[in-house]
Every structure is written in C-alpha cells, then in structure tokens.
Amino acid sequence: MDDIAIQADRLGKRYRKKWALRDCTLQIPAGRIAALVGPNGAGKSTLLHLAVGLLRPDEGEVRVFGAVPRDNTALLADIGFVAQDTPLYKDFTGADLITFGARLNRRFDTALARERLAQLRIPLDQAVGTLSGGQRAQVALTLAIAKRPKVLLLDEPVASLDPLSRREFLQALMGGVAESGTTVVLSSHLLADLERICDYLIVLQTARVQLAGPVDELLEAHRVLIGPRGAGTPGEVIRQSHTDRQSTLLVRSGAEALPPQWTVQDVSLEDLVLAYLANADAGRAADLERAA
Amino acid sequence: MIWLTWRQHRREALFTLLALAALAAFTVPTGLSMHRAFDRDVAACLHSLGTGVLVPANGSCRQQAGAFADRYSAYRIVATLLLFAPAVIGLFWGAPLVARELEQQTHRLAWTQGVGRTRWALTKFGLVLGFAGLAAGACSALLSWWLGPLATALGDRFEFPVFDLAGPAAVAYTLFAVALGFAAGAYRRKVLPTMGVLLAVFLGVRIAVTVFARPDYRPAREVSVAASAPEHYNQFSGGWQLDAAVRTADGRVIHPNAEQRCDKDRPDEECDAGAQNWVRYQPADRFWSFQYIESALYLTGAAALVLLALARLRRLS
Numbered sequence A: 001m002d003d004i005a006i007q008a009d010r011l012g013k014r015y016r017k018k019w020a021l022r023d024c025t026l027q028i029p030a031g032r033i034a035a036l037v038g039p040n041g042a043g044k045s046t047l048l049h050l051a052v053g054l055l056r057p058d059e060g061e062v063r064v065f066g067a068v069p070r071d072n073t074a075l076l077a078d079i080g081f082v083a084q085d086t087p088l089y090k091d092f093t094g095a096d097l098i099t100f101g102a103r104l105n106r107r108f109d110t111a112l113a114r115e116r117l118a119q120l121r122i123p124l125d126q127a128v129g130t131l132s133g134g135q136r137a138q139v140a141l142t143l144a145i146a147k148r149p150k151v152l153l154l155d156e157p158v159a160s161l162d163p164l165s166r167r168e169f170l171q172a173l174m175g176g177v178a179e180s181g182t183t184v185v186l187s188s189h190l191l192a193d194l195e196r197i198c199d200y201l202i203v204l205q206t207a208r209v210q211l212a213g214p215v216d217e218l219l220e221a222h223r224v225l226i227g228p229r230g231a232g233t234p235g236e237v238i239r240q241s242h243t244d245r246q247s248t249l250l251v252r253s254g255a256e257a258l259p260p261q262w263t264v265q266d267v268s269l270e271d272l273v274l275a276y277l278a279n280a281d282a283g284r285a286a287d288l289e290r291a292a
Numbered sequence B: 001m002i003w004l005t006w007r008q009h010r011r012e013a014l015f016t017l018l019a020l021a022a023l024a025a026f027t028v029p030t031g032l033s034m035h036r037a038f039d040r041d042v043a044a045c046l047h048s049l050g051t052g053v054l055v056p057a058n059g060s061c062r063q064q065a066g067a068f069a070d071r072y073s074a075y076r077i078v079a080t081l082l083l084f085a086p087a088v089i090g091l092f093w094g095a096p097l098v099a100r101e102l103e104q105q106t107h108r109l110a111w112t113q114g115v116g117r118t119r120w121a122l123t124k125f126g127l128v129l130g131f132a133g134l135a136a137g138a139c140s141a142l143l144s145w146w147l148g149p150l151a152t153a154l155g156d157r158f159e160f161p162v163f164d165l166a167g168p169a170a171v172a173y174t175l176f177a178v179a180l181g182f183a184a185g186a187y188r189r190k191v192l193p194t195m196g197v198l199l200a201v202f203l204g205v206r207i208a209v210t211v212f213a214r215p216d217y218r219p220a221r222e223v224s225v226a227a228s229a230p231e232h233y234n235q236f237s238g239g240w241q242l243d244a245a246v247r248t249a250d251g252r253v254i255h256p257n258a259e260q261r262c263d264k265d266r267p268d269e270e271c272d273a274g275a276q277n278w279v280r281y282q283p284a285d286r287f288w289s290f291q292y293i294e295s296a297l298y299l300t301g302a303a304a305l306v307l308l309a310l311a312r313l314r315r316l317s
Helices: A044-051 A094-104 A110-119 A133-146 A163-177 A215-221 A269-291 B002-041 B043-049 B062-072 B075-103 B117-154 B168-188 B191-216 B284-315
Strands: A004-015 A018-029 A033-037 A059-064 A079-082 A151-154 A183-188 A200-205 A208-214 A222-228 A236-242 A246-252 A263-266 B054-056 B221-226 B231-233 B240-247 B253-256 B276-282
Touching (some): A018 A044, A018 A183, A018 A200, A018 A208, A033 A044, A079 A133, A094 A133, A094 B002, A133 A163, A163 A183, A200 A215, A200 A269, A208 A215, A215 A222, A215 A269, A236 A269, B002 B075, B075 B168, B075 B191, B117 B168, B117 B284, B168 B284, B221 B231, B231 B276
Parallel strands (some): A033 A183, A079 A151, A151 A183
Antiparallel strands (some): A004 A018, A004 A059, A222 A263, B054 B231, B221 B276, B240 B253
C-alpha cells in the first residue's frame, strides 16, 4: 500500500502567459480515493490531463506508477480516465462503446461492462446521445472501469448530475473499485460531493496546491481553538476570525500542550478546505497589494 | 482501431459507394451508346486522319467529329460537376476526422485508451486515405472510359477539364484534399472553419497549378505552316494546343487565336506576304508524363500535409 500511484514534481502547465498549474508537487499513494478540490479554474482538469498524457507539462514532470504518461500506450492501458462532461461518441450505442473499449485496450473486461450497464438498466442498443446525463456518465465510468485500470481519474464526474444521480454515481463508483484496490482521483469544485467517499484530499487554488494529505491525518493535525481575544496563538494559524472579545483560530499543530484559556474543537473537513481556500485568496490579495 | 474507423465512417463510406453506383448507372448506358455512335460515325475518319501533328487541311474530320460532339456535349456538364468530387471527398472524409474529435472533446476518450494518439492517427489516416483513393480511382477510371469518345472528337483529352478528371491526377487531387482536411483540422480544431480552410486552400492550389504550372511541365513545341500550304495543325492529335496565331513570315502576330486558309484563286495581301499558321502545343505523347508530374506534385503535398497533421497531433495539448 506504500506504492506511489501519482507523483508530481514541480509540475507546471502554462496557457500562453497564464499558468494553469504551477509548482505542483504531490504524491498520491496507491489504493487511495483522492478528492481533488478547488474552485473552477484552479487547475484541477489541468492536473488530471497532465496525469493522463493529454497535456504536456511546461515545467517539472508527473509520473503515474513511475512512468511518464505522454503517448505511453502501456501506461494508458492502466489508466481509466473520464473527462469532464463525459464526452462519448453520441451516435454510438452502449454496445458500440463496449466494442470500442475492447478493440482499443488489450485488457478490457467486456463481460463486466455489459453486466454493469445491465445492472444500471442502461439499454445497450440505444445511441448514447439519447440517454440522460446521469446515464451517459455511468456509461463513461463503465468504460473506464472495464479497462481494469490501476488508477482511475475522474474529472468533475458529478458536476452535471442532479443530487440523486450524484449519489447513485458515487455509489456505483465505490462498488466498482471496492475490491480491486484501484487508486481513484476525483475532482470537484464542491467538497460535499466527495467528502463521504474520499480518504485523501488535495486542495488546489490559483494554480497551486494548498493542502494535500490523507484525510485522517489532516483532521488530526488541525484544530479549532476558541479563546479570549489577544491570547498568544499556539501553532501555525491558518485562518482566524475575531469578535470583540473572542478569537476563533484554525491552527495546524502538533500534540503540544495548549494554554488552558483555549477551548479545543475538532475541525470538519469542509471547514478545513474552506479555510485553506480563503487563506489562498487572502495570500493572493496580499501578493497583488505588494506588487502594486 | 480498424473497427473504430469503420464504425465512425461507415455512413460516409455508404454515401460514397451510393454516389459511385449512381455515377455508374448514368455513365455505363450513356457511355455504351456514345462508344457505339463514335465507332459508327467518327472512328474511321479519325483513324484515316492519323495522329500526326500536321494533317491535310482538306481532309479533316471536323464535320463528323463536330456533329458527334454536338450530340453529346450536354453530358460534359456532368463531367464538369465531378471536378468538385475531390473537394467534396476532402470536406466529408478529411475535414471532420481530427476537427470533430477535438470539437466534441471525444479525443479525450479516444486518446486515453490503450492505443496512443499516434497509432490512432496513423490507422485512421491510412484507412481513410486508402478508401478515398480507391473511390477516386474508380471514379476516374469510369470517367476516363466514358469521356474517351467525346474527348477524342473534341481533341481535348490533354486539356482542362478532361485531363483533371480522367487520369491518376484525379486520385492525387483527392488524397491531397483529404490530407489537407486532416492538417487543417489539427490546427483549426473545429469542423466548419476546417472545411472553410480546406476549400480555400484546395481551390487556390488547384487553380494556381492548373493555370501557372501545368503548361510548363515540359518545354512546349511550336509548329508553323504557311497558310497557303495544304496542311494544318491536327486538332485531333490528342495534343494540348496552348496558343495559336496567324503570323507573318518573320514571326509577327497578325491575328491572335486564329487560323487562316489561303486560296490561290482569291488574292489576299497577307497570304501574298507569306502568312503562317503558328501553334504552340504539348504533343499528345506527353499526356502520361504530365499526369505523372501533376500526380507527384499533389502526392508530395499530401504526404507533407499528413506529416504536418501527425506532428501537430503529437504536440497538441
């Protein structure tokens, strides 16, 4: 379980002059369900496209199971990828798409794909362009899962789905990868979509990684402290808010003893993500001020 | 990949085969009747006339050949329409191949499967070019047979548009147009703009090559005959008459684009001064070398465009 599925090293991608992703260094261990969270335009799609070789880095490199993915057919067979808005050939039927997967991948589980679509009551003989958005997303996921990939990359897989379909989609996903030990990376601009299933978190904002790590360790390492205003701040403060008398701090801290005037609370994952995103915003504003 | 290519292009393939079948349904019966009429009315005269550059001026076959051509010249309109076949094949086979994938984002599906984008491109390019080439070859062979009698009767086998329709060059145009569609699609990334680029570039190249380059593939020959002589340039030789004029004995042009016959019984100032009928032409036996030169030109262009498209796809982010 200590294998690294995806390793990025000072990875950067630029569109003309604007960096879509910069200085991205992270490791996603194999077997994790990783949530890639950040607002629109933070660089989530860019990171995923770099990992599947659709994009070429302008700086640094990304490796998937130790190999560079660009036009690497051996590696591409091990990566299941579902692009944003789940592009499919609209005039293909479900059966056509399964044949497509089988013809273009050496190790494609046709039986599994058929079985999954049958379970989801998705007709095999109907052009996928006539299916609902949720069904299309399921077809795309099925194609990716039937590759029996070692790593599954899903770019905003639930963005276009209604809440009920979201739940069904994620349930189907977890069912599909539960026993295979597949590493999964899902991106979303809403943590709420992924909170229930992920055990690894990466927060991206303004083209940079703000936070990355196993969910339990991140929760362990952060605390909300409530105490009188003006008391000394223990640990590294990520985010603070104040009323006239009271300060609320989100701190990253070790196990050191806290001064007794602080009340300690556990932090929720959502608060943690919001704090880092807000922090990045504030940092950017400060940068802009300094530059001006 | 072969299956995918077939699945994505089977509709175009079917339409192409239907179009070829329709063309055959029209050309075979009309062609048979043209060949019969030609053999009956014109062939003997043209045979006795021969294919020399100069032939007796009194014994020409103009009357028979002219009558035959008048009777069937309406068919030539069909042939002229087929001049656009390479562009149409380019528009529907070449232009969408890359551009539609990029426009509809399906390249993100296709290029992330267990075949890389290079093999994807090589297979699709190869199969589509192969099929388009076969279709164009069938069309050109059919037209070459069908247009034969009319082209002989009009003496314009070597000239536009027969040269462009009935020979290997027609296949080369088609491959060029299709390859142009690949390359333009890889750069423009949307189907309609790609089609626009393809039409503009293809027509521009075709017109430029036909008008400016083709007449000079090999140095033209000239022939001058005294207007009073009993011979003149053989318009049924199958050569390509580039220019003609009535000139004075020392080479000055009196009447451009004209031929003059002098009659000894009717005195004429120009005839007395030694007027000559002058013709600049490409001889008939160069037809195939011209076809090959033109084909080589377009095939080289097609190969360059395929390489350009491949390089672009490999770099494409």
